[in-house]
Amino acid sequence: xxxxxxxxxxxxxxxxxxxxxxxxxxxLDRIKAEDSKYNSYITVTEEHALAQAKAADEAxxxxxxxxxxxxxxxxxxxxxxxxxxxxxxSKMLDNFVAPYNATVVDKFNAAGAVMLGKTNMDExxxxxxxxxxxxxxxxxxxxxxxxxxxxxxxxxxxVAARLAPAATGTDTxxxxxxxxxxxxxxxxxxTYGRVSRxxxxxxxxxxxxxxxMTRTAxxxxxxxxxxAGFDHRDSTSMQVEVPDxxxxxxxxxxxxxxxxxxxxxxxxLSPAIAMQVQNAVKEFEAMGATVxxxxxxxxxxxxxxxxxxxxxxxxxxxxxxxxxxxxxxxESPVDLEDLYKRSRGxxxxxxxxxxxxxxxxxxxxxxxxxxxxxxxxxRRLIKQDFVNALNECDVIMGPTTxxxxxxxxxxxxxxxAMYMEDIFTIALxxxxxxxxxxxxxxxxxxxxxxxxxxxxxxxxxxxxxAHQFQLATDxxxxxxxxx
Amino acid sequence: MALDRSDVExxxxxxxxxxxxxxxxxxxxxxxxILDLVNQMQAVDTSDIEPMANSHDAVQRLRADEVxxxxxxxxxxxxxPAAEAGLFQVxxxxx
Numbered sequence: 001x002x003x004x005x006x007x008x009x010x011x012x013x014x015x016x017x018x019x020x021x022x023x024x025x026x027x028l029d030r031i032k033a034e035d036s037k038y039n040s041y042i043t044v045t046e047e048h049a050l051a052q053a054k055a056a057d058e059a060x061x062x063x064x065x066x067x068x069x070x071x072x073x074x075x076x077x078x079x080x081x082x083x084x085x086x087x088x089x090s091k092m093l094d095n096f097v098a099p100y101n102a103t104v105v106d107k108f109n110a111a112g113a114v115m116l117g118k119t120n121m122d123e124x125x126x127x128x129x130x131x132x133x134x135x136x137x138x139x140x141x142x143x144x145x146x147x148x149x150x151x152x153x154x155x156x157x158x159v160a161a162r163l164a165p166a167a168t169g170t171d172t173x174x175x176x177x178x179x180x181x182x183x184x185x186x187x188x189x190x191t192y193g194r195v196s197r198x199x200x201x202x203x204x205x206x207x208x209x210x211x212x213m214t215r216t217a218x219x220x221x222x223x224x225x226x227x228a229g230f231d232h233r234d235s236t237s238m239q240v241e242v243p244d245x246x247x248x249x250x251x252x253x254x255x256x257x258x259x260x261x262x263x264x265x266x267x268x269l270s271p272a273i274a275m276q277v278q279n280a281v282k283e284f285e286a287m288g289a290t291v292x293x294x295x296x297x298x299x300x301x302x303x304x305x306x307x308x309x310x311x312x313x314x315x316x317x318x319x320x321x322x323x324x325x326x327x328x329x330x331e332s333p334v335d336l337e338d339l340y341k342r343s344r345g346x347x348x349x350x351x352x353x354x355x356x357x358x359x360x361x362x363x364x365x366x367x368x369x370x371x372x373x374x375x376x377x378x379r380r381l382i383k384q385d386f387v388n389a390l391n392e393c394d395v396i397m398g399p400t401t402x403x404x405x406x407x408x409x410x411x412x413x414x415x416x417a418m419y420m421e422d423i424f425t426i427a428l429x430x431x432x433x434x435x436x437x438x439x440x441x442x443x444x445x446x447x448x449x450x451x452x453x454x455x456x457x458x459x460x461x462x463x464x465x466a467h468q469f470q471l472a473t474d475x476x477x478x479x480x481x482x483x
Numbered sequence: 484m485a486l487d488r489s490d491v492e493x494x495x496x497x498x499x500x501x502x503x504x505x506x507x508x509x510x511x512x513x514x515x516x517i518l519d520l521v522n523q524m525q526a527v528d529t530s531d532i533e534p535m536a537n538s539h540d541a542v543q544r545l546r547a548d549e550v551x552x553x554x555x556x557x558x559x560x561x562x563x564p565a566a567e568a569g570l571f572q573v574x575x576x577x578x
Contacts, residue, residue, distance in 0.1 A: 099558050192538045206537060235544060236537065304523040315498060322499075324571050329564035335574050337499070345501030353500055354510065357491070358517050360498040374524050376534030381527070383538060416516050432538020456539070 001026050002162045003479070006071055006219040009165055013060065013070045020060075020070030024053035024114050027072050031116065031163050039138045040148075040158035042077045043085050044117035052114040059112060068226055069112030074164035076155050077118035078125055079105050079210070080199040088201045089121045089133040092321050092328045092347035102199025103231045104168060104210055111226045116164055120154025123349045124318065125175055125203045127151050128421045131412055132351040139408070140183060141480040142446055146405040149179030155213045156183035162483055166214040166223055170200060172207045173306055174400075174425025177437035180213055181400035181449020184439045184478060186466065187213045188220045191457050192432035193238030195224075196231035204313040205236070207306075207429040216476055217438065217466035221245035224459060240457055248460045249467040254288030256465065257393040263299040264398030264424055264451075276441025276448040277399050283472055284397075284465075294389040294396065298381045302427035303419055305382070308362050308375035309430065314352075315359030321347065354415060383431040390455050395465055399424055400437040400449030424451060434459050438466045439475040447478070486515050 001023060004012065012018055028046050035041055049072065056070035080086045080098035082105075087093045101109070108115065120138040122130055130153030131137045138154040140146040141161040148157040152169030156179035159167055169176040171189035180187025188211045195210040202208060212223030224245045231237045258281060265274055281291055323329040323343025330346055333339035348356070362371035389396055402423055411418040428435045433453060440450035450469075454462045470476050491511045495502050502510060556569060565572035 095562075097562060099555065099562060193541070232546070236541065238539065238541070298527075301524060301527065304521045307517060307521050308524070319499075323564060324573055325559075326562045326564075333574050336576050339574055340499040341501035344499055348500070350506075353502065354513055354517070356498050356500065357494045357510065357514055358521075361490075361494050361514070361518075362521075364494070364497060370525070371521065373534050374529060375521075376536055377529035377532040378524055378527065379538075380532050380535040381529070383535060414516075415513050416520050419517075419520070430538075 002030055004165065005215050006165050006222050007216070009071055010067060010222070014065070020053040020056040020114060021050060023070065024049050024072050024116070027116055027164060034161060035163055037139065037144055038141055038157045038161050038163070039136055040120055040154040040161065040163055041074070041117045042087055042089065042120050042135050042154070045084055045115055048084065049114050049116050056112050056114060066112060067222065068108070070114060072114040072116050072165060073108065074116050074119045074155060074158050074167040075105060076121055076152055076168050076170060078121060078170055078201045079168060080201070081105050081115070081118065084118065086118065086201070087134070088124050089135060090123045090348065090352070091134045094134065094328065096327055100199060103196035103233060104200065104227055107226050113226070119158055119167055122151035122153065122351070124201070124314070124352050125151040125170055125172055126314070126351050126355055128174070128178055128418055129411065130154065131408065132349055134349060137408060140405045141483060142184065142405065146407055146446070147182065149182035149405065151175040152213060153179045156180055156185055156187070159183070159185045159213055159215060160480060166212060166219055168210060168227070169213045170208055170210045171429065172203050172310060173429050174422040176211050176213060177400050177425050177435055177449065177451060178422060180437040181447065182405040184447030185213060185215060186217055186220050186436065186438050186476060187211065188224065188436045188459065188462065189428065189434060190224065190228065190459055191238070191434045193236050194434070194457065194459065195227045196229070196234045196237055198231055198233040202317040204310040205317060206313060207310060217463050217470055218246065218249055221249060221463045243460055245460055245463055248464045251464050252288065253284060253465065253468050256284070256289040256395070258284055258289050258291045259294035259389050259393030259396045260291060261294050261296040261299070261389065261396060261398060263296050269399065270403055270443070272443035273399050273402070273404070273448050276443065277397070277450055280440035280450045280469065281397060283469060287468060287472065292393060294392055296385040296389055296427065298378065298385050299427060301378050302382055302430055303423060305375040305378040305430060306426045307358065307419060308371045309379065311355040311359030312362045312372050313359070315356045315363065318352070318356055351415070379430045382427050386431045386433055395461065396453040398451050400451040404443055404446035404448060428453060432456070434462060436462045436466050438469060439478065441475060442478070486511055486518065
């Protein structure tokens with residue numbers, strides 16, 4: 001049962017092959033037996049899950065089932081869950097039981113989904129390897145000596161290890177797409193403003209976006225049907241109609257124009273990755289797509305601009321953690337300043353502290369124009385690059401990451417080397433565009449991800465393109481050894 | 484761009500972060516290398532470019548000035564490190 005996709009599980013439930021309680025119990029048993037190898041969950045919500053499953057079965061028996069009723073998923077531990085610990089993988093929130101639900105959580109509840117638990121991640125979503133988690137790193141199911149990527153690494157590992165059929169993630173600079181690529185699963189970062197950020201603990205508010213992490217594009221469409229939509233509680237939520245994301249999956253790709261940015265195939269790109277991506281593009285050509293070279297000339301500026309915008313917004317967002325209202329408080333503070341400084345110094349890990357300090361510096365008196373304003377101007381150049389390229393093609397393709405999964409500890413001593421892993425994903429967040437990563441090959445037994453980028457609110461097109469690839473290939477069906 | 488020890492101490496103070504004495508050299512090195520990275524931006528002339536804070540250039544949405552939230556003080560304060568009589572408790576700030 002655990003090797004089925006969400007779509008297959010949905011028909012199993014509908015046909016009465018198994019109940020949601022049986023399905024949920026299967027996953028809970030698997031998590032108990034297997035997750036010590038992957039550390040993909042921070043919290044498993046067994047009782048809560050079984051109660052939701054029972055309610056889903058009752059709803060189905062009463063004739064009130066909808067597409068998602070009784071399907072189990074995992075939530076990244078960045079989404080607030082009423083009455084359930086919501087840690088953001090930080091010591092700062094280790095004792096935080098959220099007093100309300102994120103909109104995304106409310107929507108899954110309303111759809112009748114079952115929450116299996118909360119997944120591991122980089123602390124406050126700051127990282128590309130999951131190694132900054134207060135609860136220890138999650139591990140890559142393809143090789144447990146390697147990272148699952150980050151920040152949504154626990155969600156990616158859980159889906160790859162079949163410890164959840166699907167999970168939510170969030171993506172500020174690649175945090176859905178990069179771990180999806182490294183763990184051989186499908187991940188979608190929607191257009192900025194498509195999925196509500198309410199109750200999704202803020203890292204960089206102008207870049208953060210929640211999205212699905214699944215085995216297939218079809219499953220991602222099912223998840224996005226639940227997640228997407230306007231929310232008056234999110235001031236940057238966009239009032240744009242939500243289509244049925246499963247409706248166009250079977251459209252043929254004849255006539256599709258694929259743009260390949262030359263900047264996404266640099267000289268030093270791993271030849272194995274370049275080859276797998278080229279092979280995937282040939283697959284699309286065989287389906288009737290045409291390919292042309294495009295250019296995103298400001299690509300090299302994306303990481304520098306991001307490492308001002310994201311830390312500046314983070315330093316502002318994370319100022320709320322002060323040891324006063326909720327979260328960690330230091331022992332015996334002597335005065336208010338000591339309370340703030342020690343609660344924050346002891347509660348945040350090193351990567352979070354580094355980013356708060358970079359952001360504080362960039363926003364401090366006299367530096368605003370040179371850093372924050374400059375980065376915002378470069379954002380516009382980067383957006384314009386994509387707008388120009390997307391005038392010449394329907395979708396842009398390239399590698400999701402420059403390398404396959406790296407070893408635990410390999411990049412922890414050099415933050416800048418870690419940041420460079422996000423070279424192909426980060427620009428999208430600055431531009432606010434949607435992007436996907438789907439498995440398109442392997443190198444030395446490790447998955448390789450193909451990134452597909454589309455125009456604003458073109459998630460339906462991305463899902464269609466990804467689904468057609470998955471009908472023609474079986475990279476998404478590969479399973480790590482021992483699972 | 485090289486920061487020195489006193490820069491890092493000043494930034495940490497502004498951010499209200501207590502950092503260990505022995506960690507300052509490491510932070511100094513890391514922050515300097517991050518600033519070297521971000522300073523690549525300075526090579527580009529952006530003088531005529533309008534800064535972009537929101538990718539849709541959206542503006543702040545307004546709503547009617549009506550009470551929409553309920554008072555959840557008890558629930559919200561139940562997770563506070565120290566609260567009493569509806570107030571959050573902090574060390575004494577007025578002598």
